[in-house]
Ligand SMILES: [Fe+2]
């Protein structure tokens with residue numbers, strides 16, 4: 673899922689994005705696998721658990737980078753991060769309450785996939801453009 | 811239903827398909843239909859409220875729907891299951907949201923409802939009483955037919 677052109681020019685952020693895409697890919701493989709749902713559930717649960725913590729770390733680091741380079745749209749960007757973090761948290765709480773329903777998890781995986789592609793492919797690329805425009809000034 | 815409402819959707823589709831799918835989009839011949847109804851198997855309906863009111867219907871051929879999600883997921887998809895349908899709903903949702911942003915540039919403030927996905931080519935959508943304009947959005951993995959049925963809420 674990761675594409676080379678997603679690089680924004682920060683080693684830390686680029687490696688975190690690669691990790692995120694890799695995790696989402698294995699999440700999708702687990703969610704869409706041929707084995708019985710019970711057999712796939714372990715992988716689904718552990719990936720969800722990992723992602724919940726990892727987005728917190730990634731968003732924090734990406735926002736710190738924006739601050740460091742004086743990125744002008746950091747507030748709007750942080751609001752988008754917050755909304756997504758909240759969605760993941762809500763879903764995690766919901767499955768804790770109601771259990772891991774296969775269809776609900778499939779729907780959620782699709783949302784995470786499309787969000788990540790669109791966010792890294794569009795919003796995060798603006799950070800990369802800003803870094804390139806400011807080039808040499810840091 | 812004004813033809814100028816169509817352009818924001820075309821622009822948004824070009825943008826979203828390039829970012830999410832790395833696909834070029836050509837616009838086909840517009841046509842007017844009396845009722846909003848599915849053209850192909852995989853369908854997403856989104857309601858619009860605000861200065862413009864009505865419905866949007868994104869109709870994808872099955873093979874195109876599967877290929878789109880395969881491109882995003884980086885793995886083959888074989889059926890229109892909850893994962894594929896939800897992903898299509900999200901793509902339509904993102905396109906519609908971006909189109910609303912373009913429309914707000916023309917001083918029209920609209921909100922969209924969450925996407926509803928259904929599979930099959932049967933029936934019409936009863937909530938639409940107005941005419942719709944159908945825009946074929948042609949890509950090399952198939953043609954998405956987008957039906958737009960919008961009317962101005964205050965007669966503008
Ligand atoms: Fe990011």
Ligand SMILES: [Fe+2]
Pocket residue numbers: 734749753791795796
């Ligand atoms: Fe971000």
